[in-house]
Amino acid sequence: xxxxxxxERIRADDPRAFKDLFDSNVSxxxxxxxxxxxxxxxxxxxxxxxxxxAYKSLKRFRFESKLSTWLYRIAVNRSLNHQxxxxxxRWLSFDFDSLDRSDKDSDAPGMPENGPDGAMExxxxxxxxRAAINSLPDQQRLALLLHRYEGLSYEEIAKxxxxxxxxxESRLHRAKQALAKKLxxxxxxx
Amino acid sequence: MIHEEIQKQLLLYLDGELxxxxxxxxxxxxxxxxxxxxxxxxxxxxxxxERRSEKVKPSPFLWTRLQARIKESAQTxxxxxxxxxxxxxxxxxxxxxxxxxxxxxxxxxxxxxxxxQRNASSQVVSQSVGSVDELGLDQFxxxxxxxxxxxxxxxxxxxx
Numbered sequence: 001x002x003x004x005x006x007x008e009r010i011r012a013d014d015p016r017a018f019k020d021l022f023d024s025n026v027s028x029x030x031x032x033x034x035x036x037x038x039x040x041x042x043x044x045x046x047x048x049x050x051x052x053x054a055y056k057s058l059k060r061f062r063f064e065s066k067l068s069t070w071l072y073r074i075a076v077n078r079s080l081n082h083q084x085x086x087x088x089x090r091w092l093s094f095d096f097d098s099l100d101r102s103d104k105d106s107d108a109p110g111m112p113e114n115g116p117d118g119a120m121e122x123x124x125x126x127x128x129x130r131a132a133i134n135s136l137p138d139q140q141r142l143a144l145l146l147h148r149y150e151g152l153s154y155e156e157i158a159k160x161x162x163x164x165x166x167x168x169e170s171r172l173h174r175a176k177q178a179l180a181k182k183l184x185x186x187x188x189x190x
Numbered sequence: 191m192i193h194e195e196i197q198k199q200l201l202l203y204l205d206g207e208l209x210x211x212x213x214x215x216x217x218x219x220x221x222x223x224x225x226x227x228x229x230x231x232x233x234x235x236x237x238x239x240e241r242r243s244e245k246v247k248p249s250p251f252l253w254t255r256l257q258a259r260i261k262e263s264a265q266t267x268x269x270x271x272x273x274x275x276x277x278x279x280x281x282x283x284x285x286x287x288x289x290x291x292x293x294x295x296x297x298x299x300x301x302x303x304x305x306x307q308r309n310a311s312s313q314v315v316s317q318s319v320g321s322v323d324e325l326g327l328d329q330f331x332x333x334x335x336x337x338x339x340x341x342x343x344x345x346x347x348x349x350x
Contacts, residue, residue, distance in 0.1 A: 022253060030248040044249055048256050055260055092287045125239050176201040183236055184197060184229055 007063055018058070022051055025068060028150070029075045035145045036079035038134070046082050050074045065159055072152075072160040076142060132182040140175035143168055196226050200233050 006024070009017035029050050034043035053074055061070060133141055139161070146152045146160060154172075158165045196219050202208050203216050220227045 019253070022256070026248055026252065027245050030252075031245045034246060040246075044252060047248060047252060048259065051256050052259055052263075055256075056263075125236055129236055173202065173207070176205070176207070177198050180198055180201040180233060183201075183233060 003067055007067065010058060018055060021054070021058075021067065025071050026051070028068060029071050032072060032075045032145070032150065033079050035149055036076070036142070037083060038130075042082060042086070046075070046078050049078050049082075053078070066156075069156055069159050072146070072150075072156075073162070076146075076160055080138060080142075129183065132179050135182065136175055136178060140171045140178065143171040144175045144179075147172060193223065193226055196220075196223075197229050200226075200230050201237060204230070204234055204237060 006017060006020055010021065026047065030043055030047045033046045033050070034040065037043050037046065050071060054071060061067075133144060136144065142161060143157055146157045147154075152160065154165050154168045157168045161168065196216055199208060199212070199216060203213065206213070208216070220230055
């Protein structure tokens with residue numbers, strides 16, 4: 001669906017427009033949340049939050065950026081908030097074991113089913129890379145996820161994160177340097 | 191460049207995200223250094239196998255749940271639905287935290303000296319000391335002169 005048409009319909013208060021906005025962007029928002037949170041249930045809850053917030057503030061949206069960029073931005077902020085809240089809840093309930101469990105038991109995309117050795121090795125590889133990415137600082141991790149898995153350009157990432165393009169470049173640069181250091185010793189585990 | 195520095199740049203090298211001059215330097219180093227070349231291959235196998243994977247489909251009920259929430263928010267004031275949701279998000283296991291807080295409070299209570307009681311007891315002591323002073327009971331010699339004890343002391347001193 002053409003985004004310009006959708007924007008026109010939203011402006012004209014077409015009741016079907018929000019459903020179309022949801023249908024064309026739900027997969028994108030859900031997968032970003034899933035990559036950030038590593039858990040399907042949390043990702044669905046946050047996806048619902050994102051669209052609810054979008055519904056409430058759609059009238060205030062000035063259509064200066066793409067709708068998808070705006071939704072990415074809400075998704076990223078909500079996911080970070082959700083993650084902080086979860087960590088706090090686990091600390092409060094003394095659930096220290098699960099504080100870093102998301103790295104291991106993640107539902108994030110790209111997990112093949114158990115099967116032949118090749119699939120198992122691929123699963124291990126993905127687990128290792130994902131755990132290394134999850135151990136990066138939030139801002140570096142976010143820039144890397146949006147660039148590597150969502151295929152966003154530096155400009156789009158800058159808009160989503162509310163920073164300059166130079167800052168995105170620097171975060172990606174530092175993220176990849178840190179990952180190289182983390183991944184090389186881990187390769188020996190395989 | 192030393193090996194460690196080269197290896198740190200390998201992911202950026204694999205993604206072609208370094209300036210031309212740096213790319214050339216690393217390429218030359220890799221062609222001459224077997225250890226770094228092996229590291230590059232290891233990293234490439236990890237990094238490139240975990241590439242963009244298929245997107246996961248969300249639950250088909252997500253739209254229904256969202257619709258229900260929108261309807262609910264239209265019927266109830268915003269602060270009521272916000273409060274209800276935040277109540278639902280309270281951690282399910284708050285008891286250990288409450289137990290810790292209670293233990294800290296009790297510990298502080300037990301460990302704090304009781305100021306009023308200590309004052310009261312010190313007052314009693316000072317009053318009794320005062321009464322001794324009034325009677326002159328604190329002003330006496332250890333062995334009063336002329337007593338049998340003083341004679342014994344004198345005898346023992348002369349014997350030494």
